[in-house]
Amino acid sequence: MQLFVIQRILGLLLVIFSFSMLPPVLVGLIYDDLSITPFIKGFLLVFIVGIIMWFPVRDRKRELRLREGFLVVVLFWTVLGISGAAPFMFSNALQISLVDAVFESISALTTTGATVIVGLDDLPKSILFYRQQLQWLGGMGIIVLAVAILPMLGIGGIQLYRAETPGPVKDSKLTPRIKGTAKLLWIIYLAFTVACALAYYLAGMDIFDAVTHSFSTIAIGGFSTHDASMGYFSSHAIELVAVVFMLLSGANFSLHFMAWRSLSLKTYQMDSEFRLYGFLMITLTIICLAYLYFMHIYGSFSESYYHAMFQVVSIATTTGFTTTDYSHWPGFLPVLLVFASFVGGCAGSTGGGMKVIRVLLLFKQGWREVLRLIHPNARIAIKLNKKPVERNIIQAVWGFFSVYVAVFTVFMLILMATGMDQVTAFSAVAATLNNLGPGLGEVAANYKGVGDFSKWLLCLSMLLGRLEIFTLLVVLTPAFWKK
Amino acid sequence: MNIVILGAGQVGSSLARSLASEDNDITIIDTDKSSLRELREKLDVHTQLGYASHPDILEMANANDADMLIAVTNSDEVNMMACQIAYSLFRTPTRIARVRAAGYLKHQELFTPELIPVDVLISPEQLITDHIYRLISNPGTLQVIDFADGKVRLVSVKAFHEGPLVGHEIQKIIEHLPEVKVRVAAIFRKGKAIIPSGHTVIKPNDEIFVIASAQHIRAVVSELRSVDKPYKRIMIAGGGNVGRRLADALEEGRYKVKIIEKSPEVATQLAESLDKTIVLEGDAADESLLLEENIEDVDIFCALTNDDEANILSAMLAKRLGASKVMSLVNRTVYVDLVESGNIDHAISPQHITIGALLTHVRGGDIVSVHSLRKGAAEVIEVVAHGDKENSRVVGRKRVDLKLPPGATVGSIVRDNEVIIPHQDTVIEENDHLILFLSDKRYIPAVEKMFQVGLGYI
Numbered sequence: 001m002q003l004f005v006i007q008r009i010l011g012l013l014l015v016i017f018s019f020s021m022l023p024p025v026l027v028g029l030i031y032d033d034l035s036i037t038p039f040i041k042g043f044l045l046v047f048i049v050g051i052i053m054w055f056p057v058r059d060r061k062r063e064l065r066l067r068e069g070f071l072v073v074v075l076f077w078t079v080l081g082i083s084g085a086a087p088f089m090f091s092n093a094l095q096i097s098l099v100d101a102v103f104e105s106i107s108a109l110t111t112t113g114a115t116v117i118v119g120l121d122d123l124p125k126s127i128l129f130y131r132q133q134l135q136w137l138g139g140m141g142i143i144v145l146a147v148a149i150l151p152m153l154g155i156g157g158i159q160l161y162r163a164e165t166p167g168p169v170k171d172s173k174l175t176p177r178i179k180g181t182a183k184l185l186w187i188i189y190l191a192f193t194v195a196c197a198l199a200y201y202l203a204g205m206d207i208f209d210a211v212t213h214s215f216s217t218i219a220i221g222g223f224s225t226h227d228a229s230m231g232y233f234s235s236h237a238i239e240l241v242a243v244v245f246m247l248l249s250g251a252n253f254s255l256h257f258m259a260w261r262s263l264s265l266k267t268y269q270m271d272s273e274f275r276l277y278g279f280l281m282i283t284l285t286i287i288c289l290a291y292l293y294f295m296h297i298y299g300s301f302s303e304s305y306y307h308a309m310f311q312v313v314s315i316a317t318t319t320g321f322t323t324t325d326y327s328h329w330p331g332f333l334p335v336l337l338v339f340a341s342f343v344g345g346c347a348g349s350t351g352g353g354m355k356v357i358r359v360l361l362l363f364k365q366g367w368r369e370v371l372r373l374i375h376p377n378a379r380i381a382i383k384l385n386k387k388p389v390e391r392n393i394i395q396a397v398w399g400f401f402s403v404y405v406a407v408f409t410v411f412m413l414i415l416m417a418t419g420m421d422q423v424t425a426f427s428a429v430a431a432t433l434n435n436l437g438p439g440l441g442e443v444a445a446n447y448k449g450v451g452d453f454s455k456w457l458l459c460l461s462m463l464l465g466r467l468e469i470f471t472l473l474v475v476l477t478p479a480f481w482k483k
Numbered sequence: 484m485n486i487v488i489l490g491a492g493q494v495g496s497s498l499a500r501s502l503a504s505e506d507n508d509i510t511i512i513d514t515d516k517s518s519l520r521e522l523r524e525k526l527d528v529h530t531q532l533g534y535a536s537h538p539d540i541l542e543m544a545n546a547n548d549a550d551m552l553i554a555v556t557n558s559d560e561v562n563m564m565a566c567q568i569a570y571s572l573f574r575t576p577t578r579i580a581r582v583r584a585a586g587y588l589k590h591q592e593l594f595t596p597e598l599i600p601v602d603v604l605i606s607p608e609q610l611i612t613d614h615i616y617r618l619i620s621n622p623g624t625l626q627v628i629d630f631a632d633g634k635v636r637l638v639s640v641k642a643f644h645e646g647p648l649v650g651h652e653i654q655k656i657i658e659h660l661p662e663v664k665v666r667v668a669a670i671f672r673k674g675k676a677i678i679p680s681g682h683t684v685i686k687p688n689d690e691i692f693v694i695a696s697a698q699h700i701r702a703v704v705s706e707l708r709s710v711d712k713p714y715k716r717i718m719i720a721g722g723g724n725v726g727r728r729l730a731d732a733l734e735e736g737r738y739k740v741k742i743i744e745k746s747p748e749v750a751t752q753l754a755e756s757l758d759k760t761i762v763l764e765g766d767a768a769d770e771s772l773l774l775e776e777n778i779e780d781v782d783i784f785c786a787l788t789n790d791d792e793a794n795i796l797s798a799m800l801a802k803r804l805g806a807s808k809v810m811s812l813v814n815r816t817v818y819v820d821l822v823e824s825g826n827i828d829h830a831i832s833p834q835h836i837t838i839g840a841l842l843t844h845v846r847g848g849d850i851v852s853v854h855s856l857r858k859g860a861a862e863v864i865e866v867v868a869h870g871d872k873e874n875s876r877v878v879g880r881k882r883v884d885l886k887l888p889p890g891a892t893v894g895s896i897v898r899d900n901e902v903i904i905p906h907q908d909t910v911i912e913e914n915d916h917l918i919l920f921l922s923d924k925r926y927i928p929a930v931e932k933m934f935q936v937g938l939g940y941i
Contacts, residue, residue: 173529175508175529176485176508176509176510176527176528176529176545177503177508177527177528177529178527179527180508
């Protein structure tokens with residue numbers, strides 16, 4: 001383990017990251033609120049810490065090995081999560097404790113969208129902007145950005161890329177070089193954000209809301225600048241825009257790239273993962289709509305329709321915007337939606353959860369067992385997009401699934417041990433592990449009432465979810481540290 | 484540049500490694516999953532599983548956008564077919580193929596865009612044979628490279644105590660050899676490159692790269708080490724592709740050649756095709772055979788079978804039995820350093836030789852030839868200066884004013900068939916061939932750029 005190399009990269013990253021605290025200063029100046037000092041303090045603190053880390057080891061340029069790649073990725077998210085909390089800590093308007101600040105920051109970076117802050121509407125614009133911006137940076141993975149930048153500084157990126165990409169297949173690249181791939185992904189990400197902000201603006205938001213909400217929409221984050229989330233606007237046009245862009249961001253970005261290159265929508269139609277993704281969204285919407293309508297929860301059909309569609313897309317893609325208090329929907333619907341968030345977005349998207357492709361592979365294997373019972377001598381290949389899936393990928397999917405369930409169970413039991421009721425504990429762990437955001441019960445709107453210990457645990461759960469468990473888990477094993 | 488490489492064998496993968504480190508987009512096609520996985524994990528390249536000549540596979544490997552296709556699979560036919568398909572379907576601008584069979588190579592007229600659209604044919608066996616032949620005809624050198632049609636020669640020599648110049652400053656060479664135009668381009672001391680000035684002192688065991696006109700090389704080498712007398716008696720182990728070609732070439736050069744071949748059929752064939760060479764049937768590692776054939780009088784013993792271990796062992800045996808110099812063909816790159824640190828005088832790496840030849844075509848237009856030195860750590864390039872004072876960053880400028888990247892030196896200039904060893908004030912003229920020595924190959928693009936002519940030039 002070459003710790004100096006890791007220190008060098010982290011130092012550099014902190015320096016780069018510190019500059020993300022400057023746009024809020026600009027926003028503060030534009031909107032004339034007087035709370036820009038926390039950002040300047042935060043900038044200086046993070047910048048100086050970064051320089052101190054980087055300077056003594058600035059010449060230690062070496063290629064990263066596999067293990068160091070894991071460690072760097074884990075440290076990126078933890079260290080950035082903590083340093084991102086600095087402005088929250090320094091802010092007089094917020095007056096929050098360390099754990100709350102870190103929770104808010106990690107929730108933003110992991111694009112979870114769980115908040116501990118109440119009274120968003122009265123906060124200074126600069127702080128609101130900063131929260132949204134953190135989500136946006138977290139969305140595509142700061143690392144992908146780092147991968148695009150760091151090669152210029154003399155560090156290879158393959159290890160980072162692999163430890164960071166969501167989804168079971170880690171080697172897929174859009175271009176031969178990672179740098180090119182990272183660049184393309186960021187271009188798509190940026191293009192979506194600009195389009196989304198424009199659409200929101202045209203649908204009736206003011207400029208500040210349009211831009212900030214586009215950040216959290218494309219990142220599949222779910223932070224809002226209002227306590228009532230998207231419900232604040234009560235505009236069908238805005239909800240529609242949100243639905244469209246959440247659906248786009250929940251799909252695989254490589255797919256968008258392929259579709260754009262071939263200029264045809266067939267690409268989406270041909271992709272098994274996308275087909276299941278679409279199928280799930282439509283089916284869930286129909287179920288919710290039917291149940292809401294026949295239970296007479298909302299007055300009109302169109303009202304039920306908009307609420308059902310918005311909540312299904314928002315929860316199932318793990319965004320976490322709300323237009324209505326869905327946790328009070330009748331019967332099985334809230335739990336159904338939380339289960340939908342376990343499926344989550346597609347591989348290679350900004351969404352959380354286990355990813356549609358894994359669920360598809362699990363289902364296909366289940367089906368294979370059924371077929372095997374019927375035809376004991378049959379050889380059955382698991383195929384995706386008409387191509388066989390390698391055996392080690394299938395095994396990895398099973399491994400992932402079992403660990404995901406185990407982590408979920410353990411965390412839920414620990415939370416219940418701290419005195420939380422079952423519904424809250426279940427939904428809080430699901431909402432953080434799947435990077436969803438709002439849960440049910442006491443955490444339906446925010447996480448303010450949760451105890452300090454539970455907040456730390458949920459921070460860990462968010463990081464586990466964002467790093468798809470193994471990357472973080474592997475660093476915590478003794479075998480990883482053996483020489 | 485966007486490059487598609489067909490075949491992830493030894494040449495393919497070392498080429499990929501070499502090119503990927505220079506900011507190129509590389510895609511490699513092969514049918515072997517595990518070697519592709521290995522490449523993918525070690526290098527920042529794209530890999531594609533499948534048959535290299537199949538159009539759908541080529542399309543998936545993005546042959547559409549490729550600037551160059553390099554076909555180095557094991558099969559000549561696949562290589563040629565892939566070039567044909569790349570040309571017909573994807574209009575790939577540059578196509579390079581490895582073709583081994585002499586039957587194809589004899590008919591160069593086949594390789595035109597209308598028939599078999601291969602731009603550059605690479606025949607590793609021929610390249611290796613030429614390389615060994617140059618080493619044999621320049622005793623005492625580690626590497627010999629010709630520039631400007633053989634007028635200028637760069638040799639690498641290991642300095643020994645006996646050499647008159649060893650222990651002295653480089654500028655002394657002018658006193659020793661007043662007639663000779665010579666330049667010490669670089670010195671590798673303990674594996675690290677030193678850019679020499681006139682005051683650099685040559686130490687024993689330095690590996691020294693000297694540029695001089697071809698007829699003076701012997702005199703220069705003799706300054707650095709005790710001169711080996713010209714080789715006369717040569718023994719070759721292995722009558723394969725390389726061994727046969729080498730024997731054939733050496734015969735014409737009036738050397739006395741003995742060749743040992745294990746297989747009776749091949750030995751018979753050799754005996755039939757070669758005139759003066761003595762063909763011996765037997766095992767090259769057979770002590771009694773070697774002694775019987777007077778191994779102690781052999782000037783150089785060349786182990787050239789396709790089996791690394793057999794080559795190394797038979798070369799070591801020959802050395803112990805009294806051969807004055809031994810050489811071994813070593814395919815595995817990791818073995819090369821191992822072997823050279825032992826008592827084998829030359830370890831020939833076919834990969835490095837082939838890659839050097841391929842690199843010439845990967846480099847930009849004005850570069851005439853590229854040779855990799857020291858297992859690819861450094862390169863020598865021959866480049867032509869075009870343009871005039873207005874649009875070129877080179878022509879019309881003094882040597883000292885050239886903005887060369889760090890580690891680059893101008894070894895010599897060839898102007899109208901004359902070799903010039905440039906002084907500080909030598910002005911570069913149009914159509915000069917410059918021989919540049921680069922000890923850090925990361926700066927190659929910078930050199931390429933420097934020699935590009937500005938917009939005004941047509």
